[in-house]
Amino acid sequence: MKYFILTLFVLLSNLVKAQDNRFYDDAFLTIDNMLTNKQPYSFKTAVLNVEEAYYQGKLDTAEVSRKIKFMANFAKKIVQNRDLTYEEKDKAAVSKYAAIFSVICQKTPIIVNSDTLEYKAFSYDFNDVFGHKDLSNLFVSKLVNTQKGNCNSLPYLYKILAEEIGADANLALAPNHIYIKHNIKSIGWYNTELTSGIFPQDAWLMASGFVHLDAIQNGVYMKALTNRESLALCLVDLANAYNRSFPKNDGTFPLRCALRALEVHPYLITALILKAETYKAQYQKLDSADSKAKELVTLLNKEYKHIHEVGYRNMPEGMYLEWLLSLKTERKKYEDVRLTH
Structure with a gap:
């Protein structure tokens, strides 16, 4: 009888685990289907699938989508009612970029009947910036x-809103950081930094001290990511969520995500680090004399060497926050004046 109960318990535990994994498998399949053109591309769908997997299907995606739709419609209204002093052929696109920036970064008056209300801008949340305590x-x-976010959620929302109103937006990476890059006819490429609500020069990115020239040349940092490469970024997010949900996993699923992401963008630094860290976690579970352990050490050393060679340098979290705050304290030094004329 005890054996039967134990067997039943094991079977039920495995069933629950399989159901938990299903959300992650479904999210991976959704993103992979977009990459193989088996279903329409949607950055919003990819992002919300990752978050829903973490919440095990309990995220109210309909409500989140409703709020996103409201912001998208608000951006459209701004485009309709504001005429930019910009006369290049891409004015329609630039008007959309400016509208999304207003929705996220600027207090905006709204007239409702005879009353004027003020739309509240999003703010930077300095609480648990890296999601160590709570990945959400x-x-x-x-x-x-909450209208509070960070350098992950704010640029993601910007890209989602851009696609909702028929505009393009490129994510770009810096050490521990994500921002937006646009290319317009008047000045070419420029940066949009949503955590501070300004348009910084590349000099600000270089000022961190952790952007190696090799990293720029290899597209590790400061590269305008394509839509496909942004989906690869979501695969890394999915793996990180899985690791948080199942900290004792065997590494199979995270490696699957990392390898698929690297097929899309071979120099995606978050995927390269995920791959190396997964090998490290697998190695730490084995006896050092195990042949598999020796194989993993070889792989691990190879991965870390490659990560260094492509230009990655680890930026301490404290230094990152100081660098981020430098945009506000030294705004005049780093702001791209081409966008203020």
Whole structure:
């Protein structure tokens, strides 16, 4: 009887685990289907699938989508009612970029009947910036529900809103950081920094001291990511969420995500680090004399060497926050004046 109960318990535990994994498998399949053109591309769908997997299907995606739709419609209204002093052929696109920036970064008056209300801008949340305590602090769903976000959720929301109103937006990476890059006819490429609400020069990115020239040349940092490469970024997010949900996993699923992401963008630094860290976690579970352990050490050393060679340098979290704050304290030094004329 005891054996039967134990067997039943094991079977039920495995069933629950399989159901938990299903959300992650479904999210991976959704993103992979977009990459193989088996279903329409949608950055919003990819992002919310990752978050829903973490919440095990309990995220109210309909409510999150409703709030995103409201912001998208608000951006459209701004485009309709504001005429930019910009006369290049891409004025329609630039008007959309400016509208999304206003929705996220600027207090905007709204006339409702005879009353004038003030739309509240999003703010930077300095609580648990890296999601160490709670991974959901990095989520778009958390951002739209609280209007507080960080360098992960804010640029993700910007890209989502851009696609909702028929505009393009390129994510770009810096050490521990994500921002937006646009290319317009008047000045070419420029940066949009949503955590501070300004348009910084590349000099600000270089000022961190952790952007190696090799990293720029290899597209590790400061590269305008394509839509496909942004989906690869979501695969890394999915793996990180899985590791948080199942800290004792065997590494199979995270490696699957990392390898698929690297097929899309071979120099995606978050995927390269995920791959190396997964090998490290696998190695730490084995006896050092095990042949598999020796194989993993070889792989691990190879990965770390490659990561260094492509230009990655680890930026301490404290230094990152100081660098981020430098945009406000030294705004005049780093602001791209081409966008203020």
